[in-house]
Amino acid sequence: GDSVTQMEGPVTLSEEAFLTINCTYTATGYPSLFWYVQYPGEGLQLLLKATKADDKGSNKGFEATYRKETTSFHLEKGSVQVSDSAVYFCALSISMFSGGYNKLIFGAGTRLAVHP
Amino acid sequence: DAGVTQSPTHLIKTRGQQVTLRCSPISGHKSVSWYQQVLGQGPQFIFQYYEKEERGRGNFPDRFSARQFPNYSSELNVNALLLGDSALYLCASSIRQGTTEAFFGQGTRLTVV
Numbered sequence: 001g002d003s004v005t006q007m008e009g010p011v012t013l014s015e016e017a018f019l020t021i022n023c024t025y026t027a028t029g030y031p032s033l034f035w036y037v038q039y040p041g042e043g044l045q046l047l048l049k050a051t052k053a054d055d056k057g058s059n060k061g062f063e064a065t066y067r068k069e070t071t072s073f074h075l076e077k078g079s080v081q082v083s084d085s086a087v088y089f090c091a092l093s094i095s096m097f098s099g100g101y102n103k104l105i106f107g108a109g110t111r112l113a114v115h116p
Numbered sequence: 117d118a119g120v121t122q123s124p125t126h127l128i129k130t131r132g133q134q135v136t137l138r139c140s141p142i143s144g145h146k147s148v149s150w151y152q153q154v155l156g157q158g159p160q161f162i163f164q165y166y167e168k169e170e171r172g173r174g175n176f177p178d179r180f181s182a183r184q185f186p187n188y189s190s191e192l193n194v195n196a197l198l199l200g201d202s203a204l205y206l207c208a209s210s211i212r213q214g215t216t217e218a219f220f221g222q223g224t225r226l227t228v229v
Binding site: 004032036042043044045046049051089091093096100101102103104105106107108109 | 120122147149151156157158159160161164166171172174204206208210213216217218219220221222223
């Protein structure tokens, strides 16, 4: 079935270090791909998205490219800040033709801790 | 504009009790979805509602039910609570059915003791 696999955390970095969080997916058809961020005690915030192969989503210095050939959507940031400390979720959206709706399938999440 | 709002933010219930969680979508959004996020895991899809009708259901028992009202707000009900129902329950709204982009509320933290 459809699924998302993320690298396990926690990822611990010093401020201004380069960040990569790996995400691969399995899906039938052509899903849209997302990265969501969850700060402590809060819900999910959409960080970026890509809707088709080779699209690059970007926001707040974060980037991810939809790679159909490797079924990947890795999250990167050139220089992380302490305020980036959070849990990051990779997700795909699949169309359920029987009901005509879309649902999100999430990875398990990767916790990022950035130290000064 | 207000985002997705959920109430209450925290809730403690006893095993066997029933609980109702509430969600108001973003103004103009007609589709509401519910997700369960167990500690340390990613959210799991429970339901989607659009125009007051259930459009999709995840792999959850019949103890879980929901409804959507004419103003597009929604309630999630869970009967006969189990310890394993302890989780963060997230509501997401989309502008219409079939839209890939969803916006989440801050969630309701349910603890079953």
